Amino acid sequence: MPPGGPRTESEPESMWLATTPETDYAPLAGGLDVDTVVVGGGITGLTAADRLTAAGQTVAVLEADRIAESTTGHTTAKLTSQHGLLYDYLTSTFDDERARQYAEANEAAIDTVESRIEALGVDCGFERLPAYVYAASADDVDSLRAEAAAAADLGLPASFTESTDLPYDVPGAVRFDHQAQFHPRTYLLSVAESVHGDGSHVFEETRALDVDPGDPCEVETRRGTVTADDVVVATHFPLDDRNGYFARMHPKQAYLLAVRVGGDLPGGMYYSTASPADTFRPCTVDGEEFLIVGGQSHDVGVTDPPTAERYRRCEAFAREHFDVESVAYRWSTHDYFTVDRVPYVGRAGPGRDHVYVGTGFNGWGMSGGVAAGEIIAELVLTGDSDRADVFDPLRLEPGASAWRFLRENAKVAGRFVGDWVAALSSAGDLPASGEATVTRRNGRPCGVYRDEDGDVHAVSAVCPHMDCLVRWNDAERTWDCPCHGSRFDHDGEVISGPAVEDLPTTEL
Ligand SMILES: Cc1cc2nc3c(=O)[nH]c(=O)nc-3n(C[C@H](O)[C@H](O)[C@H](O)COP(=O)(O)OP(=O)(O)OC[C@H]3O[C@@H](n4cnc5c(N)ncnc54)[C@H](O)[C@@H]3O)c2cc1C
Numbered sequence: 001m002p003p004g005g006p007r008t009e010s011e012p013e014s015m016w017l018a019t020t021p022e023t024d025y026a027p028l029a030g031g032l033d034v035d036t037v038v039v040g041g042g043i044t045g046l047t048a049a050d051r052l053t054a055a056g057q058t059v060a061v062l063e064a065d066r067i068a069e070s071t072t073g074h075t076t077a078k079l080t081s082q083h084g085l086l087y088d089y090l091t092s093t094f095d096d097e098r099a100r101q102y103a104e105a106n107e108a109a110i111d112t113v114e115s116r117i118e119a120l121g122v123d124c125g126f127e128r129l130p131a132y133v134y135a136a137s138a139d140d141v142d143s144l145r146a147e148a149a150a151a152a153d154l155g156l157p158a159s160f161t162e163s164t165d166l167p168y169d170v171p172g173a174v175r176f177d178h179q180a181q182f183h184p185r186t187y188l189l190s191v192a193e194s195v196h197g198d199g200s201h202v203f204e205e206t207r208a209l210d211v212d213p214g215d216p217c218e219v220e221t222r223r224g225t226v227t228a229d230d231v232v233v234a235t236h237f238p239l240d241d242r243n244g245y246f247a248r249m250h251p252k253q254a255y256l257l258a259v260r261v262g263g264d265l266p267g268g269m270y271y272s273t274a275s276p277a278d279t280f281r282p283c284t285v286d287g288e289e290f291l292i293v294g295g296q297s298h299d300v301g302v303t304d305p306p307t308a309e310r311y312r313r314c315e316a317f318a319r320e321h322f323d324v325e326s327v328a329y330r331w332s333t334h335d336y337f338t339v340d341r342v343p344y345v346g347r348a349g350p351g352r353d354h355v356y357v358g359t360g361f362n363g364w365g366m367s368g369g370v371a372a373g374e375i376i377a378e379l380v381l382t383g384d385s386d387r388a389d390v391f392d393p394l395r396l397e398p399g400a401s402a403w404r405f406l407r408e409n410a411k412v413a414g415r416f417v418g419d420w421v422a423a424l425s426s427a428g429d430l431p432a433s434g435e436a437t438v439t440r441r442n443g444r445p446c447g448v449y450r451d452e453d454g455d456v457h458a459v460s461a462v463c464p465h466m467d468c469l470v471r472w473n474d475a476e477r478t479w480d481c482p483c484h485g486s487r488f489d490h491d492g493e494v495i496s497g498p499a500v501e502d503l504p505t506t507e508l
């Protein structure tokens, strides 16, 4: 640790947001008719919109807040088809054909981004370099060898190696060549500019409230209704969950730091087999070099250890392995993990032939979101995609998913019951300054935060999505729902869904 202890106490701030301009696209103002509505302005929605406008469609992107800020603005931004250890599992639990579709869709996503960058002429730090999963223990070497073999059989540029450029020894690694990294916001702000205009629109501060899958489809917002032939739901967690995604995905939070280090940065992107995994990659932004390093992934809403401690553990890992000079930025976000480890991409469900969804990227939605945007655009434009089968949102792979399905839903049920019992039997005490608690007020669970000035902020602790109780996130100062990942600021305003309504403020 440096003199004075760890340096991870400053306010969280994503490096991607801090080094790019804010956007200010106007909100929707009244009704509109376009070919396709895209709900959600992250990497998935903007990729779909880009592809559709390039094909001559008129598109309206509806973004609840600001584009490319949410999960996409808080990523590590590795652009790779290497998604931990996956391909040995995919070939054995799905089949070779669908494993190949997954591999090809994600490899193609890297090429898509590279060629879009060239066409747009945007300097977003895109760089080809190898990606590694390295063994945190010698016990993991056999599974790394099996992964390298399975991935190579699928045509991926994969090999097993005992040699890396890390400043410490590892027992072995799976190396994928010709992968990439980039500045996701610089890229996507340029993509959004090219979408906006000529009858297509990017609307910010325009939250979609409901999707009517009729003919034409209608997307309702408080600022007007947009009609269209097709709707792409790219809201991270799907808006209007009529296909039970809440029971098939669970949210996990992870933490990142951008640190300045003495000496050389590694020349590849790295991910470990440790649990939770460590992740890091080099990065140059505005001429300055950083190592982005983090991990510490956990189920959203798990507060032991507290989120602030997770940042300290990321910093401790960085300092143990690298000559860390200072911590420049720290940030965190969550992603959705599906029960069978493959995203849900395609037609949303029966009776909803013109509504498409892209979600559940399992922590790999840079390539996954681009692949999803491309596949959905192809489905909208041609009705078919030869890479769509593996991602079918309505698939059921009992062998791959049954155990995780039961385990995750049992956890949700346990949190639901446990948190309600704890809140309703609480003594009703108020927290100290800078702290928060869920307590009982007028017979109802209430989330109370007392800020550093002593002002009290009280909100209903009942998540409007499905009535779980929110928990306090001490590092981000947000109320997080442990069931399906909705997040709210300390005054109850929804930051991210599935909830679309705020936590009502309450009187104490
Ligand atoms: C810590 C961390 C590191 C990661 N690192 C990597 C990595 O290195 N490589 C990788 O491939 N993946 C990575 N991921 C995963 C990746 O960042 C995500 O999968 C991806 O950004 C998801 O993009 P998205 O477009 O689906 O969602 P988002 O970026 O969340 O976009 C969804 C958008 O929809 C908007 N929205 C929501 N509801 C509504 C509504 N009702 N109306 C209108 N708009 C709405 C939101 O405001 C948001 O802007 C990481 C994830 C985490 C948690």
Ligand code: FES
Residues within 6 Å of the ligand: 246, 463, 464, 465, 466, 467, 468, 481, 482, 483, 484, 485, 486, 497, 498, 499
């Ligand atoms: S996000 Fe589903 S209950 Fe809160």
